[in-house]
Amino acid sequence: MTFPLTLLPAGDTALVAELGDAIDPALNDAVQALDAALVGANPAGLIETVPTYRSLLVHFDPCLTDADTLGALIRALAAGLDQAGTQAGRRWFLPVCFGGDLGEDLGFVAGRTGRSEAEVIGLHCAADYRVYMLGFSPGFAYLGGLPAELHLPRRDNPRLSTPAGSIMQGGAQACVSPMAMPSGWHILGQTPVMTFDLRRDQPFLLAPGDRVRFMAIDRDRFAALATLAAAGDLMPDSEALA
Amino acid sequence: MTAALKVLAAGPLSTVQDGGRHGYQRYGVSVAGAFDPVYLAAANALVGNAADEGGIELTMTGDTYEVGADTVRIALAGDFAATIDGEAAAPWRSHTLARGQVLKVGAARAGLRGYVAVAGGFALVPQLGSVSTHLRNRLGGLDGARLKPGDRLPLRLPAAPPGGDRSLDPALLPPRSLALRVVPGPQDGHFSPDQIAAFLEAAWTIGRDSDRMGCRLEGPAIGHAKGFNIISDGIPLGAVQVPGSGQPIILLPDRQTAGGYPKIACVIKPDVAALAQARPGDVVRFQAVTAEAALAIHRAWRVAIAALPALTGPAGGDLGSERLLSLNLVGGMVDAINPPEDAR
Numbered sequence: 133m134t135f136p137l138t139l140l141p142a143g144d145t146a147l148v149a150e151l152g153d154a155i156d157p158a159l160n161d162a163v164q165a166l167d168a169a170l171v172g173a174n175p176a177g178l179i180e181t182v183p184t185y186r187s188l189l190v191h192f193d194p195c196l197t198d199a200d201t202l203g204a205l206i207r208a209l210a211a212g213l214d215q216a217g218t219q220a221g222r223r224w225f226l227p228v229c230f231g232g233d234l235g236e237d238l239g240f241v242a243g244r245t246g247r248s249e250a251e252v253i254g255l256h257c258a259a260d261y262r263v264y265m266l267g268f269s270p271g272f273a274y275l276g277g278l279p280a281e282l283h284l285p286r287r288d289n290p291r292l293s294t295p296a297g298s299i300m301q302g303g304a305q306a307c308v309s310p311m312a313m314p315s316g317w318h319i320l321g322q323t324p325v326m327t328f329d330l331r332r333d334q335p336f337l338l339a340p341g342d343r344v345r346f347m348a349i350d351r352d353r354f355a356a357l358a359t360l361a362a363a364g365d366l367m368p369d370s371e372a373l374a
Numbered sequence: 375m376t377a378a379l380k381v382l383a384a385g386p387l388s389t390v391q392d393g394g395r396h397g398y399q400r401y402g403v404s405v406a407g408a409f410d411p412v413y414l415a416a417a418n419a420l421v422g423n424a425a426d427e428g429g430i431e432l433t434m435t436g437d438t439y440e441v442g443a444d445t446v447r448i449a450l451a452g453d454f455a456a457t458i459d460g461e462a463a464a465p466w467r468s469h470t471l472a473r474g475q476v477l478k479v480g481a482a483r484a485g486l487r488g489y490v491a492v493a494g495g496f497a498l499v500p501q502l503g504s505v506s507t508h509l510r511n512r513l514g515g516l517d518g519a520r521l522k523p524g525d526r527l528p529l530r531l532p533a534a535p536p537g538g539d540r541s542l543d544p545a546l547l548p549p550r551s552l553a554l555r556v557v558p559g560p561q562d563g564h565f566s567p568d569q570i571a572a573f574l575e576a577a578w579t580i581g582r583d584s585d586r587m588g589c590r591l592e593g594p595a596i597g598h599a600k601g602f603n604i605i606s607d608g609i610p611l612g613a614v615q616v617p618g619s620g621q622p623i624i625l626l627p628d629r630q631t632a633g634g635y636p637k638i639a640c641v642i643k644p645d646v647a648a649l650a651q652a653r654p655g656d657v658v659r660f661q662a663v664t665a666e667a668a669l670a671i672h673r674a675w676r677v678a679i680a681a682l683p684a685l686t687g688p689a690g691g692d693l694g695s696e697r698l699l700s701l702n703l704v705g706g707m708v709d710a711i712n713p714p715e716d717a718r
Contacts, residue, residue: 140560143640144668146610148560155605182399182608184632189608191399194672199665266402267606267632270511274606311512328401330501336401 135162137210139203142189145179147199149206150187155276159186160264162213164341168220169209175202183340184265223260223343225369226308228299229354230256230321237287237318241301244284253348255279256299256320261306261344266336271310271328273338278306290316297322299346308344321346324357324366331364343373377443377529379492382476384522387433390496390515391489391627393426395504399608399631406506406514407627409586410487410650412547412679413451417491419682420449420468420540428498428505429491430521436479436488437521441471447534448477452488453544455480467541467689468493470534485651494531508628510587539689546685548678550648552658554624554641556614557668560607561636564600565616572596573614573638574660578622582654586628589649591658595620598636606634612641614660624649642668644675 135151135158142148149166152159167183170190177197182189192202230253231238242249261275268274278301286302294300294315300307302317309315310328323346327337338344349357360366391414394407408414408431415425430437436454449468450456456463456479463469463477465488471477482488498505501513512518516525562570573596581590602618609615613625615635624641625633626649639660641649652658663671 141557141640141665142560142610142637143557143612144642144644144665144672146608146640148607150560150607153605180397180399182631184607185605187607189399189610191396191610194669195676198669265606265632266400268402268630270398270401270403270513272402335502336398340400 135159137207139199139206141199144194146189146191147203148187148189149210152186155185155264157262157276160262160276160341163188164221165213166206166210167340169213170206173205173209175205178202184267221263221339221341221343221373222370223345223373224338225345225347226323226325227349227353227357227368228256228321228323228346229349229351230299232351234295234351234354235299235319235321238320241282241284241318241320245282247281252282252320255282256306257346257348259306259346261346263338263340263342263344265340266338269309269311269313271336271338272313273308273327273344275306275308275344276304278304284318286316287318290314291319294319295322297324297326299323308338322354324354324361325368326361326366329364337368376497377446377532378526379446379448379496379529380440380442381437381521381523381525381527382440383438383478384520384525385432385435385437385479388437388521389431389507389509390428390498390521390527391431391506392428392504393506394627395502395506395508395513398502402631403502403513404508404511404628404631405611406504406508406586408489408506409627410489410647412647413487413650414489414491415679415682416466416542416544416547417449417451417489419686420451420466420542421447421491421493422535422537422683423491423493423495425679425682427491427495429489430527432479432482432488432490434486435481436490438476438478441473441475441477442526443473443529443531444533445470445472446529446531447493447539449491449540450479450488451491451542452482453484454482454488464541466544468539470539486653487650492529493535494529497528497530510628540686541689542682542686547682548644548675550645552648552652552656553661554645554649554658555663555668555671556612556639556641556660557665558639558662559637560640561604562638564598564604564636565596565638566599569597569599570638573616573622574662577657577659580652580654580656580658584654586626588626588629589624591622591624593621596622596638600636602635604634604636606632609633609637610640611643612646613637614639614641642671644671
């Protein structure tokens with residue numbers, strides 16, 4: 133692995149395996165690979181791992197293992213990782229209805245970036261977004277890969293509530309929000325797909341390391357798909373990453 | 375009708391909590407779980423349950439319940455005033471109640487959080503592997519909400535199991551103090567030695583806007599040697615993050631899974647439990663320990679929790695209030711300003 137591993141203490145029940153200090157696709161790939169290797173090794177006392185942009189937080193039961201034991205394993209796993217390792221995730225194709233009442237800030241984003249609304253939609257649909265991490269709320273995916281032409285500061289006045297399924301952008305990132313929440317990001321559209329649905333065996337559609345593509349749909353198609361989603365019958369297309 | 379505990383009146387923040395929701399932080403799901411796992415384990419020990427069986431976490435003031443089962447064995451851990459059908463009832467013991475009897479849990483006389491457990495546990499369907507309530511994520515408990523009048527908490531057992539009531543002397547709980555032990559890191563490198571020393575030397579007052587997500591501390595502003603933004607990473611229980619204001623926040627069971635402020639140190643889990651009983655205005659300090667010491671402390675603490683069932687005895691009448699006062703009721707909570715030499 134080309135990224136230097138640093139192990140950091142995190143109290144009595146966790147440790148941090150840090151691989152760098154940047155938001156970078158290759159660095160995030162390395163985090164995902166290390167995470168997969170550690171979860172696959174399934175060492176005694178491992179409770180769960182939390183992969184984020186550039187590090188892995190490893191939660192453990194101190195009665196069954198300790199930071200030194202896990203740290204030695206993580207070092208060995210990191211040394212054995214192929215930097216061009218295969219990626220286990222999926223690429224999801226999410227239908228999105230942009231603009232109108234489902235994307236109130238589309239016009240604002242177009243105006244501020246000097247483009248037409250159609251051009252903004254085109255840029256979003258051409259991007260191959262990377263799920264760097266999930267956080268903030270269940271199923272909330274931080275997407276990297278927002279085209280530089282669209283980078284904008286957040287709203288001056290955060291909304292107290294944004295609808296579930298909102299496709300938003302803030303700064304250099306985009307997101308798919310799984311549930312209604314306050315947000316200062318710009319709302320561009322909405323997907324009928326429920327990225328967090330407890331009725332499913334796997335309630336979380338998106339996992340760290342996955343990719344997301346947006347597919348523009350019109351309002352009628354959105355309504356039809358939303359009906360399916362409400363019945364628990366909408367699973368978007370996806371493909372395995374190479 | 376199925377056996378249930380009926381909520382006639384609810385305290386300001388009563389929620390079902392167990393050992394927490396583990397395995398889903400990678401999807402952004404907070405752990406939640408009992409803020410004070412020792413008190414939850416004590417309540418469970420009194421009714422013969424596993425230590426982390428789901429119980430009701432009370433905050434400041436308890437609830438009023440009516441028994442909707444033939445009989446139920448119910449225990450209260452925490453120094454809360456309580457009555458059964460209007461007669462004073464002692465905490466730190468179980469009570470076997472018959473249908474229609476009313477248990478009213480009043481205000482905390484010391485500490486802040488108490489736990490109510492029923493023999494056999496509540497028949498709640500776990501969500502993502504846990505019945506712990508997380509209000510913001512609307513998960514766990516009853517519809518992800520705090521208890522409210524009219525709620526019915528279903529019981530697994532239609533009647534109290536054989537055996538009598540048990541009591542537990544709270545003085546036997548693992549000792550605790552508000553001199554919170556921390557392991558420095560993971561981002562202690564973002565602070566200068568002087569800034570870390572200031573963090574460890576200060577007396578910190580618990581702020582009013584503290585909650586189950588974070589304990590906000592007020593004291594001297596702690597500066598940052600490398601700025602106060604980091605690329606968001608995972609947040610362990612007890613992490614002490616220092617935002618731009620320099621006023622630290624200890625991150626607690628309901629914390630978000632990741633965040634972007636440097637974490638100067640992490641409070642060890644046994645001392646997060648101690649913090650569960652501290653009130654706004656109370657003063658805490660930090661004491662650095664090595665990772666090795668933290669490991670040993672944690673293991674001893676877990677042994678002590680596992681020993682709780684063996685420390686219960688047959689409940690022989692109520693504990694008198696004089697006796698309660700004579701015990702150091704917050705489980706050996708000591709003055710954090712001047713911790714005695716043997717506080718550890």
